Amino acid sequence: MADEKSDPLVHRREKLERLRAKGINPFPYRYDRTHKLAEVAGGFEHLEGKTVAVAGRLMSVRGHGKTMFFHLQDQTGKLQGYLRQDAVDEDTFALFKDFDLGDIIGVSGEVFKTKTGETTVKVRKLEILAKSLLPLPEKWHGLTDVDIRFRRRYLDLIVNPEVMAIFAARTKTLRAVRAFLDKHGFLEVETPVLQPLYGGAAARPFVTHHNALDMRLYLRIADELYLKRLIVGGFDRVYEVCKDFRNEGMDREHNPEFTMVEFYAAYLDYHDIMKLFRELILHIAREVRGSETLQLGEEVIDISGEWPEVPLLESIRTATGRDFANSSIDEVRRLATEIGVDLTGKNTWGQIIDEVFSEKVQPNLVRPTFITDHPREISPLAKANRRDETLAERFELFVGGKEIGNAFSELSDPDDQRERFESQSRQAGAGDDEAHVMDEDYLRALSYGMPPTGGLGFGIDRLVMLLTGAASIREVILFPTMRPEGT
């Protein structure tokens, strides 16, 4: 055990007991606050000489014997306080000695400006509102250990003000999404997280168990099939802000649980959805960033102009000089190998085309680009392309080399859909553990008739990364998935 003379934890405990010995509750029930800190800091003109009561976390103290300067922090910002011995009674001045950095305190007094021009509250009364028993990270270097930042997000938020700005932007993003979709006649709905069958995406699920029903349940990997059931049921336009769960690796762009927005609109096709999606992204950018821009690290991208729309096979032809259209599977395999694409685990024509695209085209799609008309084989929930049976009516939006959204003219022919599921089952049998599973109830729903429908899904986390310039998905998720804390 550390020596008590220097252990900050011991000293904080001692101060706690000293407060109690004075009859002061270190964790009182409420405080009458007249202003938030930024309101005082920015409102000197009409607050000068007036008495205010403010509260916040004590972040720094500069003592000068019979006088102290300190800063409080709340969600709005910081405010300086000034305590002088001759302006308060003895108990109040002594009370400050029982305060530590990190304590939540209440301060009331008059607003004035110091000779350096900083708006400050001259203390008349002090109150402890919550004693902090653990020391804050160092004031100058702060907290940089990313592991601790994510595990103890509360600490990250206290010490790194820009973190709060990122999450404010995330909230604004979701608000903008909802406002836009509501305005366009979409109804927000909720569908099951616990599903007896998983579907709507190519991914491995988390598995759980329901005791009363003694049945296996999956955490959803997408809400797509439920939303389209609702279109069958007669909803014209629906959307869901949807936590999805995929049992896969984690890295800078992947967290096991993440937030998707999916929306579906009856009587629209993928061209209509494309226009709508572009408007949506521009709307979000304006709301969150105040301009039609996105941010890739330090680089700001203007997205106000036209967004190119390129068929996938054409994008490959342009990038590689090779034409994969109208080629047999052996032919595309040869072409792909020729340009150095690793085809391990890629068995079908569509998977090979997709792999070539991912390696040779996608990383270069920095400015917003719609890639359209993917191989039908890798698009089991999309209608066949009306101009080419081997392709689907599908687009993906790419920004900064990353996929931002994925949309189809939704497949509504139940017999066609059954064949697609069956083909997926064969792929599962061949070892593809991300293939779709057969969903008889979904086929039954389609059999009652689904209107022509356009639908789209896009990941909120990655969009927020582009809106804030965050380099890692963990920077935009308040509590990212972590291994259990060691030791």
Next chain:
RNA sequence: GGGGGUGUAGCUCAGUGGUAGAGCAUCUGCCUUUUAAGCAGGUGGUCGUAGGUUCGAUCCCUACCACCCUCACCA
């Protein structure tokens, strides 16, 4: 899962084959407009964990754990 890196005081980091240092925080004293306040003094560490080599390991070796980067899978 493969490859690379990191792990030393509460925090940010130096450093050495002979059991350790700085700044900040903390404690004591001085200081009535400071702001990374200052000055003086003090306390504080089983050097990630477990083995091994060695007379002796925080340092060298091995394994493990955690995190970061990167590749693979995916949104």
